[in-house]
Amino acid sequence: MYAVLVINIEAPLQGAFHYEIPRDLEPILHIGHLVEVEFGRRLAQGVVIAFDAHAPVAEVKPIIALIDETPVVKPWQVALAQWMSEMYLAPLNGCLRLMLPPGLTRWSDVVVDINPHWDGNARLTATQQQLIDLLRDMGELRGRQIRRLMPKTDWKTAVTQLYNRDILRKASVLDPPRVRPKQVRTVALMASAERLREVLPQLGRKSKQADVLLYLAELDDPLPEETAVIQATGAAQKHINALREAELITVSDIEAALSQKSRLISLAIPHADVLRAVMQLRGAESYYHIIEKLRAAMQPVALGDIYAHTGANINHLRKLVKLDLVRFGSEEVWRDPLADRDFTPVQAPELTSDQVRAWGRVKVAMIKAGEADFGDIPPAFLLHGVTGSGKTEIYMRAIDYALAQGQRAIVLVPEIALTPQTVRRFAARFPGRVAVLHSRLTEGERYDTWRRARQGLFDIVVGPRSALFTPLPHLGVIVVDEEHDASYKQTPPVPPPYYHARETAVQLGQILNATVILGSATPDLVTYHKAQSGEYQLIELPKRVMGHRARVESQAERLAVTSVYQRDGCDPEDALTIPLPPIQVVDLRQELRAGNRSIFSRALHKAISETLARGEQAILFLNRRGTSSFVICRDCGYVARCPRCDMPLTYHRPHASLVCHHCGRREAQTSECPACGSNRIRYFGLGTEQVEAQVQQRWPQARITRWDRDTTAGRYAHEQLLASFINQEADILVGTQMIAKGLDLPLVTLVGVISADVSLSLPDYRTGERAYQVLSQVAGRAGRGLLGGRVIMQTYQPEHYAVVAAADHDYAGFYIDEIRFRTQHTLPPFRRMAKLVWVDPINERGQREADRMAKALRLHARDLALAATEILGPVPPFFNRIDGRYRWQIIVRSPNPNRLLVDFPIAAKWIVDIDPVSTL
DSSP: OEEEEEEEOSSOOOSOEEEEOOTTTTTTOOTTOEEEEEETTEEEEEEEEEEESSOSSSOOOBOOEESOSSOSSOHHHHHHHHHHHHHTTOOHHHHHHTTSOTTTOOOEEEEEEEOTTOOSOOOOOHHHHHHHHHHHHHOSEEHHHHHHHSTTSOHHHHHHHHHHTTSEEEEEEEOOOSOOOEEEEEEEEOSOHHHHHHHGGGOSSOOHHHHHHHHHHHOSOSSOBHHHHHHHHTOOHHHHHHHHHTTSEEEEOHHHHTTOSSOEEEESSOGGGHHHHHHHHTTOHHHHHHHHHHHHHOSOEEHHHHHHHHOOOHHHHHHHHHTTSEEEEEEEEOOOTTTTOOOOOOOOOOOOHHHHHHHHHHHHHHHHTTSGGGGGSOSOEEEEEOTTSOHHHHHHHHHHHHHHTTOEEEEEOSOGGGHHHHHHHHHHHSTTOEEEOOTTSOHHHHHHHHHHHHTTOOSEEEESGGGGGOOOTTEEEEEEETTTOGGGBOOTTSOSOOOBHHHHHHHHHHHHTOEEEEEESSOOHHHHHHHHTTSSEEEEEOSEEEEEHHHHHHHHHHHTOOOOOEESSSSTTOEEEEOOOOEEEEEHHHHHHTTOOSSSOHHHHHHHHHHHHTTOEEEEEOSOOSSBSEEEETTTOOBOBOTTTOSBOEEEGGGTEEEOTTTOOEEEOOSSOTTTOOOOEEEESOOHHHHHHHHHHHOTTSOEEEESTTTOOSTTHHHHHHHHHHTTSOSEEEESGGGGSSOOOTTEEEEEESOTTTTTTSSSTTHHHHHHHHHHHHHTTSSOSTTOOEEEEEESOTTOHHHHHHHTTOHHHHHHHHHHHHHHTTOTTSSEEEEEEEEESSHHHHHHHHHHHHHHHHHHHHHTTOTTOEEEEEEOOSSOEETTEEEEEEEEEESOHHHHHTTSOOOTTSEEEESOSOOO
């Protein structure tokens, strides 16, 4: 019997390979197991994806070892990886790697050292000599160490040459895993209560006062004479006096009345408190706290907790271990990013009439999901609801129903920025059943979350696109919130596959018979077309929901707010709805004619002032970060550009630097033109930093928060910034498109779009769609609370169809205009696209390769008689040089570009992007 393996190496591999199964592994090897094999001359990991009774070649290598007793990949993940490989023309090993947890992958490496039998005499090149000197100084080295110590050298060739001459020895190894289960040292109580009573009072230093307390506690006579106590314990009068002053004992003078010679002594504290008092007197209170902590826990306790709660140190614990009172141990702890979070449980609200209809359709499909006629049901729902219409409640109803059937759910959000708010809502509804998974977590947290999910210890996983591959058992619901968002598409420079999480989620739903819900207020045009044509089920939520009447009216009365809400039915408990916020479009050309050169139109300036005066919150949106978008010399026209990308550098005032937003290069701010020496340097354009500065200048009393990539670099930055704004620690939020993605900010009554023109003129066929989506989404942040809201949108192109549709909240009108444009130019959804990009540091060489590829593709299309397939280009794209490398692009426009490309030989250096979200 043979195992069919996908080899997990960094190099792209399209196929799978047969390996012989050793006899001892035959009974226990399953699909999804991770094994160690020899691939070529090196060690590698492989994932079992199938079994075969026959091998396609005569000589087959055996599997060396089983790495993990539990399969790391589920059969449905294997099927999904194979579909992704075919759909996106991507290496199968790259697709399957998405299913593996971070840190588990072990890359092949080489260990090199000097052959002890070499006599030391040989003619060596400079690189070879450098390598020999390094090995003599440091001894045996791994390849990754040599790479770091000998940068910009061809050390691999030198190793091979010296190995062939018997000067070096080398062996293939696997790197150790980057992450392992976390073990913490613990301490546990092991002595009996009797043993503790015997030993604990003797710990610490000598103390006559402690001896007195112990004597009194053990004495049958409750009122012994003072002289007898002193004689029995060896204490002095001063010790008795000190205990009396500390109120640990009482000394009675009734002996005088009774004609006795000595006073009587008794305990002033309960017997249960004697041990603690004794150990305090002996300076051994830390021992007491350790034992009490362990008694209360009734299980092993982590050393860190012992230290934090008792003030003890390792020496105290070692003393107790030596006395056989406690023992050290270790146990695994889960690294849980939500461990310290508290979520207040909430109950499901009553549904509005629109939600009742929507949920009814979803529920019917979920009931039928396991029936024979499931194939008649479209593979996904498109939940098209205006901002604030209650789409999340439909998600939760579907998940709640799935959980009741013993199933689990994945909820995808487009950005890490949305994850904290989404987690908070789902964790409050499903306490203790939600996990979060995204790239800002540590590798250990992601690894443990993956392992717990694999074991079924979570029911719901929330995260961006990579969370789709979480190995949850019995997956029944997949939610793709804000399905229109381009961040669901994986794009270079990360390695392939360049998959779209939305399409991949739909395919996964078909594999598992799981319900897939795609939600958006501004659906992707292709998605909406599929819903219109019946490929998906379309569900509409046309009304914005504020809440249920009783709650909303009580809040309005408490805040003395005039009701702006409408009844959603006739029942007194019906929900109240609110109109979408009115949008005022300001023509900036008219503002210039009126002499206003400020970035704030007169209408926006007045609205901000009024909002601040009422103590309300505002959002100012500009989809460009930085202070100024380019820097120019007014004498010679020189523009500061990135030498590696040939794009204008953006000025960032906080760091006094010029930054390339494509490759990250930074340069110091200049006061003199490098071309002509002039000091007439001018900063043009606008970014969020400048908006923030001008707001602070005009409204100095306002508290301002900026939300863009520069302010959210930290691990918890998104969550902290959002919490700060929700808690009214800021009055104005200035931000980029991050603030337009599904955030629920009920205290925001004003949204100002500083410029709606930022992306309207880019040469990409999706420009209008992206502009409409981002403008509609950011407008949707206004008026989601009791106070209502409004939007002011500034633009130099008020007549643009995307601006007009966004201002009217008119998705249907936008769809009609956009679909007409797509029809005329045979663009998606009427044709699919593939983008092929060649990246080369030498422009002319890149052009030659692109010309060759385009010519070959045209010939191939002719040979296959693909008359409806067009080959466009090659051309340099809009961003034609990034990080010092030139880009040449070919577009394939076809009913099915895979038919042309699937069997066509394409060099690994070509970037192949099926269904790209941008042609820039």
